[in-house]
Amino acid sequence: MSIQLNNLEMIKSEFVGENDEILVVTFNRPQAMNAMNTQLIKETLELFREQAYNTNLRCVVLTGAGEKAFSAGGDLKERNGMSDEDWRKQHHLIEDKALAIKDFPVPVIAAVEGFAIGGGCEVALMADFIIASENAKFGLAEITRGILPGAGGLQNLSRAVGVRRAKELIYTGRLFDANLAYEWGMVNRVVPKGQALEVALEVAQEIANSAPIPVRLAKTCVSRGSEVDFHTAYTLDLAAYNVTVPTEDRLEGVAAFNEKRKPVWKNR
Incomplete structure (x- = not known):
């Protein structure tokens, strides 16, 4: 379409x-x-x-x-x-x-x-x-x-x-x-x-x-992280990682894996 x-x-x-x-x-x-x-x-x-x-x-x-x-x-x-x-x-x-x-x-x-x-x-x-x-x-x-x-x-x-x-x-x-x-x-x-x-x-x-929230966060981490030292960049990685933990999409990704189906992302 x-x-x-x-x-x-x-x-x-x-x-x-x-x-x-x-x-x-x-x-x-x-x-x-x-x-x-x-x-x-x-x-x-x-x-x-x-x-x-x-x-x-x-x-x-x-x-x-x-x-x-x-x-x-x-x-x-x-x-x-x-x-x-x-x-x-x-x-x-x-x-x-x-x-x-x-x-x-x-x-x-x-x-x-x-x-x-x-x-x-x-x-x-x-x-x-x-x-x-x-x-x-x-x-x-x-x-x-x-x-x-x-x-x-x-x-x-x-x-x-x-x-x-x-x-x-x-x-x-x-x-x-x-x-x-x-x-x-x-x-x-x-x-x-x-x-x-x-x-x-x-x-x-x-x-x-792919899950939309992690993709956006990954772009930020890789783009900005390449401009600073490793430890600063890794701190950014971890901050972004923790943003994904409480999301509905994180729960959906794990459930879809265990149920052997394609995940349905909600972008939240």
Whole structure:
């Protein structure tokens, strides 16, 4: 079953899954390789802010329209001749959008076909993980345009592939393929061309079948825990663990195991 949420000019979104608990968000500028202009950025930010309060939502899948690109990054045609003030105003929106994706309460999966360059690569890196087709090409090419990655790419790529590998890729702006991204730990899976969204949705459904409260807590613990020392992170783990103990879903999970049936989660 699929329920369309909106069909705006720059993004499309729809609920899918067994109980419409998965949201597919599609960058919808295939004629421009899904380059991100100001309107697309605003629509994406608005959608993520709105859906952060959707208690039925279990997972988000981000993808791009067409087969050529997930996103070619910032729209340099729109930016050509843009004043410093307007550039900074636009970048404030980019910063908010990046954090809205990274800090979204449920898992976000990037399904990448074709090019994910510059800001497009940064969006994919802001997701919890990436499913890439064999034709995917990644790169933080900003340095070849006189600027730096400004949507988390410097930090996220370093954390994904290691500092020394990231430095090489960032300093050169070089494109790299899905196989290298997988080998270096940036991509979770490489799948045949045209199947990134399909596989991402299969994984999203697996996530949706898990208990919703622990999934949200696990995202917080892993994301925040990776930024601090072990003992601080473990304290966060235990605090989150104890939140799950008095829930109805904890009782349901144990009962379902003993009764050899699929659990019915109530999200409470």
